[in-house]
Amino acid sequence: MLQNLLTNNTYSLYIHIPFCSSKCDYCDFYSIPMNIDSTNDKETINACLNAIILDIQKQIEYFDVNYIPTIYIGGGSPSILSLKQIASFLYDLLKILPSRPIEWTIEINPESATKDFLEICKNYGVNRISAGIQTFSKQSRDAVHRNGTIENIYKNIECISKIYGRNFSLDVITGLPFSTKEQIKSDLKIILDFEPEHISLYDLTIEEDTTLFFNILKNKSLLPKKEYAEMLWILGRDILISKGYFQYEVSNFAFDKNNVYNKLKNLNYSSLIKDKKAQKNGFCLHNMRYWFMENWLGAGPSAGGAALFSRTNTSTENNNYGMIYNCVDNVFSYIKHVTNNTFPQYCVTENISKKNLIKExxxxxxxxxxxxxxxxxxxxxxxxxxxxxxxxxxxxxxxxxxxxxxxxxxxxxxxxxxxxxxxxxxxxxxxx
Ligand code: SF4
Known part of the structure; x- marks a missing residue:
């Protein structure tokens, strides 16, 4: 089954749920703050979820997809959905999938994911959780308006590990305001005690047009100096490696339980995806498909997809090596266009030439x-x-x-x- 990953009607699936309880200052993803208790917001979310299902259905048909090895539901904060919304969304999704994925991840915000939410996801087949922790420092969290109390986050990671065993990933960000060596050590110590299979360690990136970007223009001393921030990230990387994690991508680390991957100097992607151990060693197969330029569908406002060497729209003779696309990045236009148009009319599309695909x-x-x-x-x-x-x-x-x-x-x-x-x-x- 894993070998099918290399065939051209195999597509992974990324789903973008563009809603959050509030907007973090550093975030440049397409996400809008929603009040889940408001009837209007609830209706918008429901309409968007229905449009996403329709969109996936249209894309599966268009590309003649017969196998979806991995699914990643991200955002936004999918865990903002009510229990009823997530259950009916996963139910509808399962009905239209051509096959069950081998890896199915949902991204959660630890302050909003409840035990019931996590159990519903598991019952529908989600087998991996990705939780954005970022830091346990209240001072740093407050400085970038990242929601969540430390107690709640801690309690929810405990809950994730009870329900999902070690099949979860935790994100940490270094270089936030007030980041220090002691804080990074302490953040990673808490995280490592939970023994996640996967950890993402990011150095804060300042994206233009975010609130943080404008705050820095006003107060340049808000963030640690560049050299100090880089040193913090390297400190974090070295801690993870010393604890048995294998850096398989710039910011991503998989627990190398049998200490095999560091020794396999010529390990490559093709052999890895045929190796059942890969799944047991915590690699995120979904992200690997992006990094190795495999095909994936992107559904939801602003979601992007790639159809390379696709039977439907590739003719290498005309220097057309496939298509990349992005769905319209506005919830209301997305709902309207998905309902009334065929795929890919509601997307910005671009044909990719041989040179550009080599560069990518x-x-x-x-x-x-x-x-x-x-x-x-x-x-x-x-x-x-x-x-x-x-x-x-x-x-x-x-x-x-x-x-x-x-x-x-x-x-x-x-x-x-x-x-x-x-x-x-x-x-x-x-x-x-
Ligand atoms: S929770 Fe995530 S997606 Fe939502 S605003 Fe914060 S960083 Fe952005």
Missing amino acids: TIFMGFRTSFGPDAELFQKRFSCSLQDIIPNTINKWREKKLFYTEKTALTPQGLLFLNGFIRNAFEEIANLE
Whole structure:
């Protein structure tokens, strides 16, 4: 079954539930604050959930999808939905899926997810939880208007681990206002005590047009200095690695229970997805499909999808290697357009050329500690990465930031990912 992941009517599914209880200052996702007790907001959420189901149905038909290996329900905060809303949404979704996924994640906000909510998800087949913790520091949370009391978050992680065992992921952000070494150590200690299979460790990114961006313009000392923030992230990374987590992507760490992945220097994506151990070692298969440029459907306001080498709309003879698309990013337009139009009329679409797909493959694949997959690359472009960017690879190998056994950056090299990508793009600038 896992081998089917490489066929072209296999698509993963990302679902965007664009509602939150309030807006965090650093957030640039499309999400709108909702009051779940208000009748109007409840109706809008219900209409949006119905439109999402219709949208998925249209996309499955359009791309002739026969297998969906992974589903990720993100947002927004899907855990803002009432018990009735989540149950009926999952029920409707199951009715239209061509197959049961092997990995099914729902993102939750630990202050809003209740035991009942988590149990309903599990009963419908969700087998993985991703919870945005960010930090246990009240001072840092308050400074960016991140909801939730420490007691509640703690209690809800306990609940997740009771219901889902170790099949959950916790997100931590370093470099928030008032972030310190002691705070990072303390955040990770609490998190590690829960033994999650997966941890995402992000260095805060300041996105333009967010509230945090404008607050920083007014008060430059709000955030720790860049060098200090970088040091905090590296401290966090080193703690996770020392506790048996394998950094398989720039910001993502999977618990390597048998201590095998660090030793497999030439491990690649194709062999990993055929390896049943991968699932037991906490990798997020869904995100791996993005990083290796596999196909996925994106449903919900602002959700994006990719259909590469799709039977419906690809002809490599015309330098058309597939389509990427984004659904309209406004709840009300989304509901209206999905109801009245066919897919992809309610999306912004773009055909992707060979050169752009190679660039995207390099950009995404080198985020991982496997590097872009050699087998897939050869299959798609009839050449190897070594043929395309030999000078960049040699240069970074000489700097000892690139593995000799495989085409991937070392953990130290990942710290300079942007510089590597710049070199690679310069080298392929004249590619036809
Ligand atoms: S909870 Fe998540 S999606 Fe919602 S505003 Fe905060 S960061 Fe954005």
